[in-house]
Amino acid sequence: AILKQIIGRDPLGLHSIFSQKRSIERGNAFKLKERAPIILAWGQGQFLVDLAKLCFESGNLTDPKGIPCQDNPLLFAHASPTLQTHKELWLNNIMKMV
Numbered sequence: 691a692i693l694k695q696i697i698g699r700d701p702l703g704l705h706s707i708f709s710q711k712r713s714i715e716r717g718n719a720f721k722l723k724e725r726a727p728i729i730l731a732w733g734q735g736q737f738l739v740d741l742a743k744l745c746f747e748s749g750n751l752t753d754p755k756g757i758p759c760q761d762n763p764l765l766f767a768h769a770s771p772t773l774q775t776h777k778e779l780w781l782n783n784i785m786k787m788v
Contacts, residue, residue: 708744720750727788730756731769731780739764755787 707716728751732738742764745751757780759765769784771777 706741706744708741708748708750713748716748716750728752728754729769729784729788730754730766731784732766733768734759734761734765736762736765755784757783 706712707719730745732742739762746764756766759767767780769780771780
């Protein structure tokens with residue numbers, strides 16, 4: 691609910707590190723050590739699709755990891771689902787990927 695409010699107040703996506711207005715900041719953030727994983731885990735809500743597009747269009751992703759949503763290839767399972775057993779399952783699956 692809070693993210694929906696942020697998106698509504700921030701139509702340019704400035705909240706997102708993938709916003710065009712934050713390209714320098716993003717470039718600095720992606721100066722990662724070699725082989726450092728980039729994990730996509732923002733959730734599966736359809737309201738996240740436009741922000742996810744920003745991410746993929748940024749050109750900064752090199753071999754990203756994540757648990758894809760079955761309904762939309764731009765969406766990924768959130769890193770902290772409600773149930774503890776789901777959190778552990780998510781973590782185990784990500785660890786196998788990296």
